[in-house]
Amino acid sequence: MAKEKGNSKVTIYPDWCKGCGICVAFCPAKVIELDGQGKARVVREEDCIHCGFCELHCPDFAIVVTEIERCPK
């Protein structure tokens, strides 16, 4: 499940986020922080290890973690 760093994209839908802070508190790589409006925001996307915790534990279904598709060299 856990993959290499820098291969994942974390998308947060700000309209659906209620700012409960679960993703911020439990993210093992501290990828997400609360911004001035009290909503979750991605700050260190390159550190994401794609554990999927935020995606599974967002009560408002506001976070989606996907793999970055790279062009084959």
Added chain:
Amino acid sequence: MSEVIGNHIIHKYLRHNKKFPHVLCPGCGHGIALGALIRSVHCLGLEKDDVVIVAGIGCSGRLAVYVDFNTVHTTHGRALTFATGIKMAKPHLKVICLMGDGDALSIGGNHLIHAARRNIGITALVLNNNIYGMTGGQCSPTTPHGSFSMTSPYGQLEKGFDVAELARAAGANFVARGTSFHAQQLDKLLIQALQHPGFSMVEVVSPCHTQYGRKNKFKGAVDMYKWLKKSATPVERYAELDETGQKDRFPIGVFVDNDAPGLEEQYYALKEKMRGRKS
């Protein structure tokens, strides 16, 4: 279930014409439980039209509004009775009951034990948040002894129900307990529960920080999830602990796992038998 199936799957099962985000408080565990339910239905490859969600009244009752299955929003405590009717009339449907702790144990307490006794093929999800959240934080049958609520300002004097033990004693086929924090385990428990014949009950310990947490020294949603992380113990490890170790913990996992045929199976088998005898 090898890969993480996340929110892009859940969005396919939501009714996007309803108002989102949903009405539940920020950080409410009910949303996570709904996500786990949708993921398990998706993992089993069930059609949307083959799933019926029957919900009662309360915070958990609101969940049925948001999912794109066949949904019934019923009267308080009577979700299981409506579900019994649906299952007996259309036994090929997967009937899932979404109930809160007040819904399942106080107002509909009799229906729960009798559905378990009958062993009818319903999957009951009891979202246990230890309080009546929607009506203002009155103590419910599962409020633990000594904890505070709006109607027990000096501490609850009554003992709380152990939902899993109750269902086991009443004769349910599959009894399990999960929490909102252990979402992946909850997925697996729900998949097992949906595949079982007969009555299967999954209790989901889902924290209510708005009504329960603020009266019991939990500062917010995150504190309640940390408490779940600390106190929820796998059932095998819980059995090894001594009494002092068990005091602040509760077991999670599968408690009962039987394969007895459900009531509707027996009924339709009897019907076939009687028809065969006539002709």
